[in-house]
Amino acid sequence: MAELTDKIVAMISFEELEEIIDVVKNLHGYDVSGYTRASLKRRVTRIMELNKLNLQELKSNLINQPGFSTYFLQEITVNVTEMFRDPEFYKAVKTDVFPYLATYPHIKLWSAGCSTGEEVYSLAILLEEANLYQRAFIYGTDINGKVLEKAKRGIYSLAKVKEYSENFIKTEPKNSLSEYYTAMYNAATINNSLKKNVLFSMHSLVSDGVFNEFQLITCRNVLIYFDTELQNKVLDLFYHSLCHLGFLCLGAKESLINYKDAAKFKIVNKKQNIYQKIG
Template identity: 45%
Template sequence: MTEIGTPEKVDDIEIRLLLEALFLKYHYDFRNYAMASVKRRLKQAREQLGFATFSALQESLLHEPAMLPKLLRYLTVQVSEMFRNPSYFRAIREKVVPHLKTYPTLKVWVAGCSGGEELYSLVILFREEGLEERTIFYATDINQEALQAAEAGIYPLDRLQLFTENHRKAGGKTSLSEYYQAAYGGASFDKGLRRNVVFSDHSLVTDAVFGEMQLISCRNVMIYFDRGLQDRALGLFKDSLARKGFLGLGAKESLRFSKHAGEFADFVREEKIYQRQDR
């Protein structure tokens, strides 16, 4: 008699089939994300969206396009804050900006921009340092709803105290209140902050280089990738950076074990800011 797999093993099979279906149908590739994290998020999605099995969720995904954005809410992490880890932004301001000021024009890529908090933090910092006018900012994410939220630039009022304190600790030269006004039941950030911003759908998993950047900030995105996918993303960043360009990663991320580690030098080691080596 053939042994029937345990429910746990059946779940694993169904999850892999679901991820394969998501890739083949919509070209969103989560197959090499850290599986423990993906499994936890898919279980939450299955339960909250009302499906008894992952196979039932897969059937809905394949035949009902409206299910895609619902599922992506669970698979893409949308938790951030303005000037998160203020010491990172202080290091950008004090150590990286002096180098950036030597360029006549600049391109900055915020990869995995989520709801836009990191983007606005950098635009405000660049405005305070006199660099905004010569800079194009690219804000990318795979989640269309996140991109729409980022472009709207409206955040709950109860988050502004934290944002304001982070801005101060990051070396802010003005009051954060100068950049927003209360509206729509929240804090609406100045539309002028988006004047030089390009919002775009871009996947670190499947998409290619689209420009030459002087600074790339991609924080707390690769912690959800497995080693092969981390290498893929870091290779993309390497190929996207101009000579002596800068890469900022999250506090729990590192280049240390990447095959691309030799292409970068530590610039501000404690803040995970690296500089592209000469080509």
């Protein structure tokens, strides 16, 4: 029953969640008011459990303890990712998108909400296999500086990477995934050659704007954490960040169905949620 007691302490209502959203916004300028509430409530509850805080203590920490708000913001974002998640998606990028990208002398890609970088390196490997990497540049951005540090290092647990190999094989690659990393002890380090044309940087989809023009933007499993209004704002940002006929890739359960300007995009692959800017 011990676990049960902890849960009672860490329980907050949706009303109390609004108070926390206000504190974070007014005191620190972080606007999470566009995040979906049920998921945000889970994340906040988790932070309370991890730090053994009740609502008052959480608020007091947010107000008085320097650095806590940064930690709080890092912890409320979901950072679960993997290499070649949804192999069918990567296969579709290869067959439906790469032939277009190959016509550009320089290819700029943006992985928005890249977390610890697995998706960025997956793209790098996919481009390398198609002989496109040398003229490509991938920007990986996230709101969370801590995960970006890990992304820059490009060191992952060997056990995990072996799991990713199974995903990779399903994309029908030329090489084995092990060609692209060096294994040492329990760690797999992504080859330096794959880091050469990659830049990781902080960027908030909520408050930051256009910073470059891209041929391809991927933002997978990020929009599900945003309400429809914020989703529209972020999709506008992507629209303005894409070149004409540029590609937008969303997650397996994300689409443009609630986007007011969906007509400005053409569906390239419905099942894999790959779109092309036409308007």
